[in-house]
Amino acid sequence: xxxxxxxxxxxxxxxxxxxxxxxxxxxxxxxxxxxxxxxxxxxxxxxxxxxxxxxxxxxxxxxxxxxxxxxxxxxxxxxxxxxxxxxxxxxxxxxxxxxxxxxxxxxxxxxxxxxxxxxxxxxxxxxxxxxxxxxxxxxxxxxxxxxxxxxxxxxxxxx
Numbered sequence: 779x780x781x782x783x784x785x786x787x788x789x790x791x792x793x794x795x796x797x798x799x800x801x802x803x804x805x806x807x808x809x810x811x812x813x814x815x816x817x818x819x820x821x822x823x824x825x826x827x828x829x830x831x832x833x834x835x836x837x838x839x840x841x842x843x844x845x846x847x848x849x850x851x852x853x854x855x856x857x858x859x860x861x862x863x864x865x866x867x868x869x870x871x872x873x874x875x876x877x878x879x880x881x882x883x884x885x886x887x888x889x890x891x892x893x894x895x896x897x898x899x900x901x902x903x904x905x906x907x908x909x910x911x912x913x914x915x916x917x918x919x920x921x922x923x924x925x926x927x928x929x930x931x932x933x934x935x936x937x
Contacts, residue, residue, distance in 0.1 A: 781819075794812050798812050798815070844890065884931050891915075895920055895927075
């Protein structure tokens with residue numbers, strides 16, 4: 779049975795928009811990303827299960843926003859990836875630039891899901907259990923990814 783995308787839009791669009799605003803920090807980009815979330819939902823409506831719609835939409839929104847941030851970094855006229863820079867927590871422009879380079883190097887060889895895990899856990903403050911539920915991994919799988927990411931980050935920092 780297909781999900782009712784129109785009903786989901788009416789009920790969950792404000793939540794999805796808040797998520798997109800938080801991650802993208804630009805109203806127009808957030809509105810576009812929100813629409814992309816529901817387009818993605820339309821594409822997969824027959825394959826999805828009506829079990830946890832808010833979690834599903836939150837995860838799709840996170841992926842859509844991360845993909846937009848990633849692709850915007852490839853274009854020189856765009857700004858730094860503010861969400862990932864907030865993981866490092868630096869304030870000044872020099873620190874942000876250095877942090878951006880550091881995070882680029884850190885996440886270059888990581889799967890997209892590891893970036894999502896880092897954002898959910900470190901930026902959004904999700905617990906390991908909540909993060910695991912959002913990305914469809916076990917708690918030990920999330921813990922292992924974060925531990926590996928932390929170790930690679932420390933190794934890069936020492937270089």
